[in-house]
Amino acid sequence: MAGPAKTSERSISLLLLGLLAFSPPLLVIFSGRATIFGIPSLFAYLFSAWVVLIALSRILAERARPDDGARVPPPGQR
């Protein structure tokens, strides 16, 4: 469980990491003829970076502490 401040820092960092991972210069680097297990390197890179980002995002989300009063039921709702 991480406090709000920590979660904020981690979220920002992860967002920056994601922006970096999907930035065109990196894609150009992977735009080669090479293949990984028969899959062109660009596709392999993009999908694996995506998987890593999702996994990190999951870790972050599950460690974030739900702050107090997170669930305010709207009045008069069933």
Added chain:
Amino acid sequence: MLKGWIILLASIAYLCILFAITYYGDKRADRGRSLIANPYIYALSIAVYCTSWTFYGSVGRAAASGIDFLTIYLGPTLTFVAWWFVLRKILRISKAHRITSIADFIASRYGKSTVLGGLVTVIAVVGIMPYISLQLKAVSTSFRLLLEYPAIVMPKTEYVPHFLGDTALLVAGCMAAFSILFGTRHIDASEHHEGMVAAIAFESIVKLIAFLAVGVFVTFGLYGGFGDLFAKAAARPDLAKLFVVDSGAYGQWITLTVLSMAAIICLPRQFQVTVVENVDEDHLRKAVWLFPLYLLAINIFVLPIAFAGMMQFPGGNVDADTFVLTVPMAAKQEGLALFAYIGGLSAATAMVIVATVALSTMVCNDLVMPVLLRIRAFRLHEKGDLSGLLLAIRRGSIIGIIMLGYLYFRFIGESVTLVSIGLVSFAAAAQFAPAIIGGIYWRGATRRGALAGLSSGFLVWAYTLLLPSFARSGWLPIDFVAHGPFGMTLLRPYELFGLGGVDHMTHALFWSMLTNIGLYVAVSLFSRQGAIERIQAALFVDVFRWSGERGSQFWRGTATVSDLQALVARFIGNRQADRAFGEYAKGRKINLSKMPEADAQLVNFAERLLAGAIGAASARVMVSTVAKAEIISIDEVMKILDETSQVIEYSHQLEEKGRELEQATTELREANARLQELDRLKDDFLSTVSHELRTPLTSIRSFTEILHDNPDLALGERERFLGIIAKESERLTRLINQTLDLAKMEAGRMEWQMERLNPKAVVEDAAAAVGGLFEERGVRLEVQLPFRLPMVYADRDRLMQVLVNLLSNAADFCDEANGRVVVWGSAKQDQITIGVTDNGSGMPKSAQKQIFEKFQQADTARRGRTGGTGLGLSICRQIVEHFGGEIGVESRLGEGAQFIFHLPTAAAVERAGAKGGQRHPLSQLIPAAGKRLRIRKKNEVPAE
């Protein structure tokens, strides 16, 4: 064979299943056992993002330009990664304010502005129109393709199937009917459509499985897996170029990523499922990774299908947007083709249903109702139950919106690829982003700023994307695109102000965002906020600080309870209103029937209840008709806001200060206890001293009196008496000297002549000094010192005083017969040890502890005989401790005593001195207080 009726039957059966799910979901919701109260359904419902665009269009895009179709899914992933900052906050605000749509959200933030809500609605309807046409196009195209099975014939624009008339119109009609069935069955107080959400989640599963089924068939059925497929594609130069991105595509890649990052929040239907339909904020936590995972899964086979399609249909006469369908058809997989068609249908229906429900809510709440309420001729205020009217407006607007989409498709969209149609909508939705993001983080953003930004952004969008599409379809002269309006080349819509060389989307995004953000910021900076605006701004920006009910403190409303309840009932129905008010009363343990006047809280509650049905802006207007709810003055508002934020700030500081104070108090208390103890010791000391002084004084006085009263006393007697007087005076002097010494030392006023000394010399001098005394007593004194002792840092006279004191003490306690005293020394590491050992009577264990205290002597009876004052050892201890050493005694009764003291060597003292400075005498006197309170001057000690 796939007959027309089979396809039709399958479609209708599928839609019936959907409707059954909706119906069941709503029933469950009514009974309070929500079907959608789990994060998985929530994540699947967000996947309404994947429409026909994803299902058919991605493959088309991939076939045309390779990997960049993926940006549309990477963008939302990034936005969800940043959920903590954006989505979570929007969700919390929307829950607190019962937001019903994106127009409601923006209108609420900027002072519940009806104008702004209307503008957002117009932008949304116009902007989403192409997107809906995309779905219609995809469904009708796929239907007509399937109809031709086993032949693969691209439907021609002018082609009209003979028995169904215009397919797209038919599809549009069906969609409208289903949207009305799904979304507007009744007016819900909270604008939740649980049944619809359940159906959407089901559709997300269907389209994912259908797409994966086609993908698996193509990759592993037609080819030998990914490697085989990619290898075969790589062999063809026209496909191989799709394997890479060339550096010229930077702009497009970034544009698409930014657009889709904004779209996942700003598209009205995404806002609807993600924010409005959310039942539990905690679900977001799982959805933030489940939804991107869904996006990833549905994209795995896009490239394989695209490459397979291009290899299967090398002529280029089959539209790549249809590969998902045509590749299984070409492989004679009629079952799979039908399943793919159903998958595409589910993708399209999900989008159309949610989008039209969201848009119709906006049209009703933010466009039509405010107008109706304003026009007095309708006398809407006086009408009874309005929930029927609300439903009618919504149903009408659903039909209208879908028809707009149909018209766009019919006149413009037929010749354009799916993705390029959809992107136009994305660009329109992205216009909301500055007003939303700015609205939740920038307190100073004003209504005028939002109005200026939104309207200018929308106009630029229309000019650079919408109008050219009209022109290209022949509805405007094509010269408009080629040479600009009236031949003004500077205003060419695809190269505005000469910005050429970039793709249309980047171009439009640049100009629209430039004006949108530019005007939003600039106008906000130079315009003032109204009172409601300020309140709403504060409530939005600081949503985590204010709890849900906070808004009420800004209103002073008066209305009767029955008026309020009647008002609410007119919009959401009697039964629902009764229940809501009942729960309100129960929650606060009040009896509404005994409360004729509604307080501000209840007025606020009614307004929020109403906002759930008709939007914040309209609710404001309606409540004001029955409640004289007026906002308290702006000064007061600012006071409350400022006070509260200051109070929070202060309380943090106070907490900090409180902790410091507590610590200081503890220290003070300790110091005080220590000082009280010292005070008591001082009193004891004084009384002891006066007692000790009295003894010799009494003796002197009595002998003086005897001498005075008996002048004829014999000479021998007289001399003996005078001797006693002299001895007692001497003792008195010594006592006073020692007392003064001790007091000086304790107070730290003693003047010390600290220097480097050879202890051996001092010991030898001391032994020589007391030599006479020992001889007189007949006690033997031995000095056993090593050849060399390290230097110490001390005051020579004081060290001498210690040694003399210890030696004379030893002499006093020895028997005269075979008394023997040894003074010895040794050195170890950083300290030297000097001991004085005698073979006298010794002392009991209990006495050893006290012997260094003042006026404590091991054998009181002997005091008179030896002339000891009881202060000598006390002084010794003070001196030794001042030198940084310690003193102690070891003894057993009858076996003599051994006084030992250790002193640090000069080298050790200098080392320590370099580190921390010399110990201050005060710190020995009051260790606790001296250290922590940093009393620097001895004069400040109250004990003095």
